[in-house]
Amino acid sequence: MVDLEVKIGGLTLKNPVMTASGTFGYGTEYADFIDLARLGGIIVKGTTLHHREGNPYPRMAETPSGMLNAVGLQNKGVDYFIEHIYPEIKSLNTNVLVNVSGSCIEDYVTTAEKINALEKVPAIELNISCPNVKQGGMAFGTSAKGAAEVVAAVRKAYHKTLIVKLSPNVTDIAEIAKAVEAEGADSVSLINTLLGMAINAEKRRPVLSTVTGGLSGACVKPIALRMVWQVSRAVKIPVVGLGGIMNATDAIEFMLAGATAVQIGTANFIDPAVTVKVVEGIEEYLQRHGMTDVNQLIGALEI
Amino acid sequence: MKKILDTTIVAVEWLNTKNVLLTLTASQQMPDMLPGQFVEVRVDNEPDVFLRRPISIHFFDPQKNLLYLMVQVVGKGTKRMAALKVGDVLNLILPLGNTFSVPENPQRLLLVGGGVGVAPLLYLGAELKKKGHVVTFLLGARTAADLLRMEAFLAYGEVYVTTEDASMGEKGFVTQHSLLQQQNFDFIYTCGPTPMMQAVARYAKEKGIPCEASLENTMACGLGACLCCVTDTQHGHKCVCSDGPVFNINELKW
Structure with a gap:
């Protein structure tokens, strides 16, 4: 038997495989396909203080080995989440994490405070990297100063495990990671989507209603892997790696690059059962390599 | 319950130069499916076809465990599906989406389709x-x-036809057919190009006939998780994949 348990701050995951926010709904959408209890954690849809309708259709464009989305944080607001969704998912036998987003620091803080009161949510993922909203989101995540300000404010109000989701749309992601570590973040997750664009040449029109959107899927993996490697060498807090993970081998590569845990996102759209296959694949890899503990993989890249 | 299922192609029939009828079976019994529901077809063997393709259920025969999909070749994904041969395996997620309303007492129902x-x-x-x-x-x-599979439709009711070039039935669009002036219906169902469905919806509203339309938006997950396929409704953005694809026309902002 191999030990798959990992720790992110005060949070214990039964295995390093979580689902990426915005790709897995609230978990229940996938309950027909997998036993959700087999996951290390579920990170639910981005939640804001107030209800958001998101951007107009079309919000999605398929691109080579990936896709662009411009959903724009559509959600019914944190109060709706607490009243209607939390009761449905709090008894799931896995860690339920909430991805928190906002358009100003006060909104982030108020939302985080409300989530802090939920007994069965052991951690939040602070989204300072959404490329699809005009205000807030990525605006905070693209400067070390902006990132530090929002993390410092939320840290005062939120007392459980605080993971900060970083944007890849920056020159030096390690600098941002160090800034949020200095303000008390327990972990960083990366990468959020890369700002991209698709054009319909025949119509001479952008494919997305918002012109630009966030790129995800297999095509972003080399960039994500490089950034996880850079960040994990720059900070002491655990790194959660995501970006184009399609199978167990991809997940293992992220852990070798320095990730303590991983998130599966876009791959869920192609195979709704992929997450459990990744858990099984990691276990099989460890056995095949004579390893007994998944923590042996973290940063084990030989250069 | 939704399933991820490997199916096998048992027949491929070209209906015309751009539409193909696929007949599929599976080694296990397929789950029950309702009219209006759809399947997500896995076709991602090449980089430029990354996501599954949503295809509506054309017909389901639970006794023979046969599923029929009508595929129009419009892009790379559907082209791949149309190239499938008997014996090929196709991975599906099914069944997805909601269904049409069925009136309780026997009624006269009109089903309007285009393309x-x-x-x-x-x-x-x-x-x-x-x-x-x-x-x-x-x-x-x-x-x-x-015109696709007219003979199959004849098994379940009268069939009226319009063509834009008058090569069959009445000339013009479906909403111009004389049938609509001659007969009364209690409920209308429609599926086809959006302008056609909107014209049908206008007719239904004028006549005060309840009407449901089946929408087709580009999708990623098909499960209501990614929120990519939304349509604007009287109650805000709703997912075509999980809140639809069938909507009452009064709910849509048409």
Whole structure:
């Protein structure tokens, strides 16, 4: 038997495989396909203080080995989440994490405070990297100063495990990671989507209603892997790696690059059962390599 | 319950130059499916076809465990599907989405389809007839050659046709057919190009006839998780994949 348990701050995951926010709904959408209890954690849809309708259709464009989305944080607001969704998912036998987003620091803080009161949510993922909203989101995540300000404010109000989701749309992601570590973040997750664009040449029109959107899927993996490697060498807090993970081998590569845990996102759209296959694949890899503990993989890249 | 299922192609029939009818079976019994529901087809063997393709259920025969999909070749994903051969394996997620409303007492029901949008109306017509309703199909196409599987529809009700070039039935669009002036219907179902469905919806509203439309938006997950396929409704953005694809026209902002 191999030990798959990992720790992110005060949070214990039964295995390093979580689902990426915005790709897995609230978990229940996938309950027909997998036993959700087999996951290390579920990170639910981005939640804001107030209800958001998101951007107009079309919000999605398929691109080579990936896709662009411009959903724009559509959600019914944190109060709706607490009243209607939390009761449905709090008894799931896995860690339920909430991805928190906002358009100003006060909104982030108020939302985080409300989530802090939920007994069965052991951690939040602070989204300072959404490329699809005009205000807030990525605006905070693209400067070390902006990132530090929002993390410092939320840290005062939120007392459980605080993971900060970083944007890849920056020159030096390690600098941002160090800034949020200095303000008390327990972990960083990366990468959020890369700002991209698709054009319909025949119509001479952008494919997305918002012109630009966030790129995800297999095509972003080399960039994500490089950034996880850079960040994990720059900070002491655990790194959660995501970006184009399609199978167990991809997940293992992220852990070798320095990730303590991983998130599966876009791959869920192609195979709704992929997450459990990744858990099984990691276990099989460890056995095949004579390893007994998944923590042996973290940063084990030989250069 | 939704399933991820490997199916095997047992027949490939080209209906015309751009539409193909696939018949699929599986080694295990396929789950129950309702008219209006769809499947997500895995076709991601090449980089430029990354996501599954949503295809509506054309017909389902649970006794023979056969599923029929009507596929119009519009892009790389559907081209791949159309190239499948008997014996090929196709991975599906099914069944997805909601279904059409079925009136309780026997009624006169009109099913209006255009182009490949006729696909879900066959299974709907069959189920409605089984429940004792009088089913009438009104099918539109550009030309007689574009009209898909008319003989199959005839098994479940009368079929009226419009073509834009008058090569079959009445000339013009479905909403111009004389049938609509001659007969009264209690409920209308429609699927096809958006302008056609909007015209049908206008007719239904004018006549005060309840009407449901089946929408087709580009999708990623098909499960209501990614929120990519939304349509604007009186109650905000709703997912075509999980809140639809069937919507009452009064809910849509048409």
